[in-house]
Amino acid sequence: MIFVDIILGIAIGFIFGLIPNLHVNVLGYVFLLTSFFTVFHDHFVLFLCIGLSHLITSYIPTALFGIPTESTIMHIFPLLKFFQKGESKTGIFLCLVGSFFGAIFSVVFLPFLFLLFSFFFQIYWFIALAILIVLLLFIFQEKTLRSRAIMFFIICVSGTLGIFTLKYNFFFKDPLIVCVSGLFAFPILIMSLFNKESFVKQSKSVRSFPKRSLFYSFVGSLSALFIILIPSFSSSQAGTIVNKFLKKLKNNEYIVLYSSISISAFIFSIYLAINFFKPRLGYIAILQNSNLLPSAYNFFYDSLIIVVCVCLVVLLIYLFIDKIIDFVNSSNLFILNIIILIVSLAIVLGFAGLKSVPLLLLSISIGFLPIVFNKPKVVLMAYIMFPTLLFYI
């Protein structure tokens, strides 16, 4: 039965992971609303594999679909540079390398996570201080006073949006989906429609692998170990911070690091949810609220399932990637982007209702701020960080 759950989970995660902009949290909501959780009650392994498979597969649409050229999203996630050179396959393979080694390192780090979390999670000032430091880092990493003022403005606007939708929500249903889509996904999609040069034929060969992939996967997993202690921190923020310490990582090194952080954060979040009832990711929080998590984390059994699942997902992507690239090469990217935009809009409005349209428009407008000012989009994470900061002060 376990093998059926693993295979089914990988297949479902793979299919949904190929849909651009379909975040794993949205997938969790879909499962919740369609009673999928009720039908597959006591199938933790199935949902674990769906999450892992979705996480790794979602690098494919990120790398292959027409996201705009030279926008600041690349400061967070440099897959687009591979896309522009027609080397998306290399980018995807780097993600697979980071995910594979990241998963192995994170399993090894789980006992350390237990010790760290036992010590730190009651120290509220530590969490609040860490969030404050990152917010200040966003501002003071800019060199000119004008740039700092712009960063401060974006932080204040997105943070205020977070406070009045997440902490004090008077009007909106499911504001998180609406705002996250509006802040992060829709501005990119809309930009891609106006970018006529976004179609590049993608090569099927793979090159430029970093020599120290293992090292960057290790560093990624290690940094996720600390980042996961702080609620509201994302993999992008972790990547940005680590980048500051390692000084100017190359694109390929950064992708390995980022992928390692992402998968490690997912695995650590599962562990924290089971052992401490502290899920750090939305999808896992949904699993927890639906009583799908086991009562205890079985270190050897659950870790083995994680590693097997990651290996199979990597294999699956390896087998299908050329066919997917052929499909993208033969498609009209403009039409694809319009379809993605319509599907994304339908998902958001389907969940949140038409009443959320003003909120969506406001979020999209705020989501455009870093783009028009040419600032890193990760600063929009203030949307989550402000309410979290209020929680811990």
Next chain:
Amino acid sequence: MNSLFFKRLVIFVSIIGILLLILFSKTYVSKTLDLTKDNSESLEKVVIVCGNLKQLELKNNNLFFKICDRSVCLDAVIFSISKKEYTTLNSNYLNYEKICLKGKYTIYNSEPELIVYNFEKT
């Protein structure tokens, strides 16, 4: 996308939108719930519930308790409660004084629950 007009539009919409959101949130008039009646229409809305407090339990800086109107009670939670707020509520509880809570009426673990935004003594 970098045109001056678009930049100004984005800034204008962001500022005005945020100000309107704050204004509407601050001036929102909440309905007062009667716990003895069916309140399913008020689910996921911000409401006011008045009554007496019972079973206060502080866990990880979050206060879990019940607010009761005679024998009918509703679960409530205040996330990240401050020391001052806790002292006020605790004295209210000890003195069996009536209090009004404002917060989001929602469902948690298949039971109705109030996520408290703020409160005032009556």
